Amino acid sequence: MQKTVLNEVFELLQQIGAVSSESEFSKDWLCRSECYMRTLRFKRVKPSVGTLAICASKLQHYGRCMTATERHTQLGKRFIELSEQCHKQINSDAVGWWKDEARV
Numbered sequence: 001m002q003k004t005v006l007n008e009v010f011e012l013l014q015q016i017g018a019v020s021s022e023s024e025f026s027k028d029w030l031c032r033s034e035c036y037m038r039t040l041r042f043k044r045v046k047p048s049v050g051t052l053a054i055c056a057s058k059l060q061h062y063g064r065c066m067t068a069t070e071r072h073t074q075l076g077k078r079f080i081e082l083s084e085q086c087h088k089q090i091n092s093d094a095v096g097w098w099k100d101e102a103r104v
Contacts, residue, residue: 005085006030006047009055010037012078030055049090056086 010025019025023034030036030051040047060083066076 004040004047005052005082005089006037006040006055008085009059009082012082016075029058046089046093049093052086052090052093056083056090059083059086 026036063079066072
């Protein structure tokens with residue numbers, strides 16, 4: 001399976017003890033059902049733009065909070081990098097949609 005930015009976020013959050021499972025990540029970080037990540041994997045589909053936007057927003061918010069402290073600066077920078085990756089995925093998906101529409 002192709003590794004997505006959401007997988008990277010989940011792995012980081014799990015490593016730092018912020019979430020303990022995919023179900024918790026799906027509910028608490030993505031504001032989706034507890035089976036969201038599992039469903040993506042099973043159906044082999046990309047996450048929705050809305051889900052990526054929620055994740056990007058949370059990462060950016062907490063990243064900014066952490067970079068304001070000396071103790072968590074590096075982790076905050078990583079959160080911001082992951083937020084930017086979410087935004088890149090959103091843009092890539094959006095370009096694909098409007099280019100497809102322009103061909104019709």
